[in-house]
Amino acid sequence: MALIEHVLEPNSAETPTCICGKDMRLAKIVPHPIAVDTETRDFDCDCGHLMKLMIWTDQVLSSNFV
Numbered sequence: 281m282a283l284i285e286h287v288l289e290p291n292s293a294e295t296p297t298c299i300c301g302k303d304m305r306l307a308k309i310v311p312h313p314i315a316v317d318t319e320t321r322d323f324d325c326d327c328g329h330l331m332k333l334m335i336w337t338d339q340v341l342s343s344n345f346v
Contacts, residue, residue: 296333298325 297302304323312318312334323331 292335295325296331298327298329300325300327300329302326304329304331339342 295306298304302325304325306321307324308322310320310322312320317337319335321333321335322328323333
């Protein structure tokens with residue numbers, strides 16, 4: 281299994297696909313306690329699988345192009 285399975289764009293409404301084949305639900309968004317430009321999105325599925333994704337916010341993208 282790859283260390284990074286999925287990458288989502290900032291502000292994306294896309295949800296990852298579970299290993300069972302169903303779309304996962306967004307359960308929670310948690311701001312990172314130290315890195316203010318990231319957040320963790322927790323997803324869950326009816327089959328019981330959970331997935332956490334770290335997302336870089338727009339702050340990082342916009343500061344790179346200034």
